[in-house]
Amino acid sequence: MNAKISFRDVSRTFPMKRTTFTALDEVSLDIGDEEFVTVVGPSGCGKSTLLNLAAGLAVPTSGEVLVDGKPVTGPGPDRGVIFQQYALFPWLTVRGNVEFGLKLASVPATERRRRAERAIELVGLTDFADALPKTLSGGMKQRCAIARAYAVDPQVLLMDEPFGALDALTRVQLQDQLLDTWSRDRRTVLFVTHDVDEAVYLARRVVVMAARPGRIQSVIEVDLPYPRTEAIRLSPEFARIRNAVWTAVYHQTPAATTAA
């Protein structure tokens, strides 16, 4: 399997008043093409930093991040990013938001409209295409943000706790919608979350991280078939893996005996 995203001995430190804060300590991780990987861990474990490095919104202090074998030098439309706070442009309508990236890519008007329409339809917002973000619910805002990312057709989706601010029901709906889309287009997904259930339900592999310093604690394979359904969510197999991830997240060994 070819690595789509590679983290090679990546460290990221932030200077503090007297010491330095190590957000990531020599992290290495390969994410395969078409793979769905979730990253879960306690706050401060560097999971968002990991995602920002892949997005090109942050630079590693040492080590390197490769996408398609090429070092990441900055953000780019080949990697779509979904933020927890939606980050919609509030002065643009749903359509305007979705077309934003297409305009930057100088996609001609008719083609742009068609692609935006398709992305909006994909997330079920067709009836709200001309609505301003302020009139949308949280779930609809995030669907709009997802449509905006899809519209530019990125090879990689980087999702930073995208469903963290949503209610449980909406979250489950969006998870299923995301998996449904992924099963069709098989974009590589790196999905950061603090929700163990979500991490297991979505991924083929769950990366469990530990804090202080931020590092990978373990990588747990999720040996469940796609498409994932409610039956899978309620199965004993799911419970077993979920428990393993839970234990890895909440009963972590201290930093001194760095586990890998």
Place this chain on the structure above:
Amino acid sequence: MSSTETPVKRATPVRESAGPAREPRRRGRPRIPALALNLIALVAGIGLWAWLASLGIQALPGPAAVADKAGELIADGTLADDALASLRRVLIGFALGTLLAVPVGFLMGWYPVARGLLEPYVQFFRTVPPLAMIPLAIVLLGIGEVPKIFVIFLAAFLSSVVAAFQGVVGVERTLIDAARVLGAHDGTIFLKVVVPASAPFILVGMRIGLGSAWGTLVAAELIAAQEGLGYQMQKAQLYYDLPTIFVGLITIGLLGLLMDRLLLLAERRLTRWQETR
């Protein structure tokens, strides 16, 4: 009145004093429309003025005398000429002031180096009332149109530059990140994200700037003006011509109100997308 509302902190303030006890009473009584109340206040005010004038206090002219004078000044065209002269000064000064304030504010918000270099001057001159610059302006710029417009320009510039700066500083980081990951470069981010996101601040700054510009007008027209509302009032003062002073005051007030409402309208249109509305 809603004349001083700003886009920040628009969230309805919790008024403790109103209390729940007052709720039922307010709901039960039919509400008099605000416009009707405004009109009642206006009529009452003019009535009070007429009554005071009829008492003969300090030779105060009554509403009728002022209206006569206004009719006279409108008929011979002097009021229109003066108002136009004043408006021209204010609008030129205001336009130049905001035109410069927006890029300077953006520079200060966007580049820390520019901020470090410009901020001492902006903060210093902000504490100097523009009117205090008049003596200097006369010495350096003479007594033509230039010093008057300069003082108005300064007033408008200083009040809107800080607003523009605050607007840029307040742009959400994630919006900029969202644009960057979609492939936007600095120039595009500036035009497509920073400018619209800070528009509410800039518009508020413009309204404050227009207020300051208008407020500086009369004093600026004390600099050897040949025409203008301030000049006309100054001249009327010499001749003890109170009605003309009143006409000048009312005209300044009405024009100021009109311009403020126009900007408010523009602000409402341009910032309709705001969540807090």
